[in-house]
Amino acid sequence: MIYLLAHVDNLPESFPDTCATFMPAERTRQMMCYSRTQDRKLCAAAYVLLVYALKKEKLFTGLPLFTYGPCNKPSLSNYPGIHFNISHCEGTVVCALSNTPVGIDIEKAIPYDDDLARYICNANEYQWINAVPGKESLRLTEMWTRKESGVKCPGTGIDRHPASMESGYSRVIHAKTENDLYIIGIRQCNKQPIP
Numbered sequence: 122m123i124y125l126l127a128h129v130d131n132l133p134e135s136f137p138d139t140c141a142t143f144m145p146a147e148r149t150r151q152m153m154c155y156s157r158t159q160d161r162k163l164c165a166a167a168y169v170l171l172v173y174a175l176k177k178e179k180l181f182t183g184l185p186l187f188t189y190g191p192c193n194k195p196s197l198s199n200y201p202g203i204h205f206n207i208s209h210c211e212g213t214v215v216c217a218l219s220n221t222p223v224g225i226d227i228e229k230a231i232p233y234d235d236d237l238a239r240y241i242c243n244a245n246e247y248q249w250i251n252a253v254p255g256k257e258s259l260r261l262t263e264m265w266t267r268k269e270s271g272v273k274c275p276g277t278g279i280d281r282h283p284a285s286m287e288s289g290y291s292r293v294i295h296a297k298t299e300n301d302l303y304i305i306g307i308r309q310c311n312k313q314p315i316p
Contacts, residue, residue: 122218123225123307124174127298129166130212134158140165145186163214167207170216175200178218194276206273208305213298215305222310224273224291226266230302233258241265241283259304266306267291274308 137158141149144165152164168185175181180203188198197203206225207216217225238250238261250260267288272278279286291308 122174122178123294123305124170124177124216124218125227125296125303125305126166126170126173126214127303128212129162129209129214130159132162132166137161137165140169143184144168145184147187159212163209163212166214167209167216170214171205171207174205174216174218175203180218190276192276192278194273206270208269208273210303211301213301213303215296215303217307219309222274222276224270224275224308224310226269226273226306227296228262228266228269228304230259230262230304233261237261238264241268241286243284246284246288259302262304263293263306264288266293266304267308268306270306270308274310 137152141152148168152161155161155164171185172181175185180200183199185200186198187195189195197205202220204219204222205217206223207214208225208227210227211229213227215225215227217223238247242250242264246264250257250264253260268283268286270291271287272280291306294305294307296303296305
């Protein structure tokens, strides 16, 4: 399941301090590493969204506690068998819950940049991005979220040149708020390539 929280920037300045009263110490320390209040809000909102997702899925048994794997990918020590991943951008947070390892990425649709497209794409991906005139920006953002969710699924992070990162196993979802279009890429590690 996928959960999205938009307009995090509209939360009160006190939101991170309020969340610090109930978040586990490790998560509070991570939140406080950010110097900007906006980044602290995103970190706190991501945790609150995870709690909300667990409650909505009727899985909640207590506040989630994180442990970190070999590539520093977080997992839930007190929710065995439940996998999650979180991403945020420009005031919006997204969370995925799954019974298999999962990676998720969210990006606001970005203006088309041909140099960026050539940098992150292999030849076939670049051709796909430019196949529909007027859709290059949308397709470039889709391609990046596919690649980012793909490396977040196993937890490796960006460990190689972006053009060599796999993009065919992730699916893409469009989420529209009042004025913005967000592209969400999601990957479950056990799924087959998407044509």
